[in-house]
Amino acid sequence: MRTPFIAGNWKMNLDRGLARSLVQGLAAARASLGGASSCDVGVFPPFTLLPEVAAAAAGTGLIVGAQDCHQEGKGAYTGCVAAAQVKDAGATHVILGHSERRRDFREDEALLARKLRAALAAGLQPILCVGELLEERDAGRTLAVVRAQVQGALRGFPAADLAGLTIAYEPVWAIGTGRTATPEQAVEVHRDLRACAAELFGPAFAARLRIQYGGSVTPKNAASLLSQEEIDGALVGGASLELDSFIGIVKGALA
Numbered sequence: 306m307r308t309p310f311i312a313g314n315w316k317m318n319l320d321r322g323l324a325r326s327l328v329q330g331l332a333a334a335r336a337s338l339g340g341a342s343s344c345d346v347g348v349f350p351p352f353t354l355l356p357e358v359a360a361a362a363a364g365t366g367l368i369v370g371a372q373d374c375h376q377e378g379k380g381a382y383t384g385c386v387a388a389a390q391v392k393d394a395g396a397t398h399v400i401l402g403h404s405e406r407r408r409d410f411r412e413d414e415a416l417l418a419r420k421l422r423a424a425l426a427a428g429l430q431p432i433l434c435v436g437e438l439l440e441e442r443d444a445g446r447t448l449a450v451v452r453a454q455v456q457g458a459l460r461g462f463p464a465a466d467l468a469g470l471t472i473a474y475e476p477v478w479a480i481g482t483g484r485t486a487t488p489e490q491a492v493e494v495h496r497d498l499r500a501c502a503a504e505l506f507g508p509a510f511a512a513r514l515r516i517q518y519g520g521s522v523t524p525k526n527a528a529s530l531l532s533q534e535e536i537d538g539a540l541v542g543g544a545s546l547e548l549d550s551f552i553g554i555v556k557g558a559l560a
Contacts, residue, residue, distance in 0.1 A: 307515050309531060309558040310345040310471060310538035312432060313545025314372060314400060314519075317351055324354045325361045330548045332365035335555060342366075344558045345538070348545070349400055352386050359395025370398030373406060374429070376419035388420075388427035399424050400540075402434045402458065404477045414457025421458060430469035432540065433458055434519070435498070439478035447476075448497045455501050464506035471515045472498060473540040479520030481542060488533050491518050495535035524553025528560045 319327065328348060335346055347368030350358045359369045371394075375385040391399055401424065402417045417433070424431045435454040437447045451474065459467065474494050476486050486494075495516045503511035518530055519540030530536055531554075538558060544550040 307537045308343060308345055310515050310517060311555050311558055312347045312349060313541050313551055315350045315546060316542065318546055321354060321357045324350055324358050327548060328358055328361040331551065332367055334552045338559060344555060346555055347398060355394035355396055368398055369396050370400065371396045372400050374399050374420060374424055376416060376423050388423040388429055392427045392429055397430060398432060399429045400432045400434065404434060404436055404475055404480060414454060417458040425466055432471045432473050434473045434475050436475040436477050442478060447494060451494060451498060452501050455498060459505060464510045471517060473517040473519045474498060475519035475540060483521055485521045485526050488529055491530060492533050492535045522554055524550055527554040527557025531558045532560065
């Protein structure tokens, strides 16, 4: 059995007071759920909020992660944050390859492989995001696109190094648009991603690998998506900024 993982990507939102309040409310609400221990819950704030969030989350069981890290360990990279600095700020996890990073900063698989190596060296557990554009789905290329993204980023790594890896399938056409892949569409991709992982690292690795769905997840659609055997949680954007909506999604994972 794979433990569901609900991760909230705060993107460029909130300040210290709001972040602290949200984490405290999330921890209290999660503790009140009978099956809370059977679902991992994490928050991924902006870099500036990591120490505050890590302090507020200490002892609650909540996971704290960063939204990105640089591929180099140190140096003259103005405005960037190294994986070791992310770890030092209190994070245990890091998101890599989010569609907005791919789009806005032209991140490709070669770069993501370097970021992944840096994150692992720092002791961070990565969430690797993959997903197709609308034109790629309409052209029937979804599986080819996401397979190429996974293979390009992960090929060459020893399976043992990736024991803490999570993959997040985020159809780009469903992020922030209100559109969501149907459970059947999501399951098709998740199943193929697991098959791809088995080809790269063996069936035992693939069976343990958590694959989240990300793309306009809300309390209304969470249960229908998260009840699918191949979907191991959610990478949540806007809905993670409001306590009630985020807890509603966590409840969907426990349904």
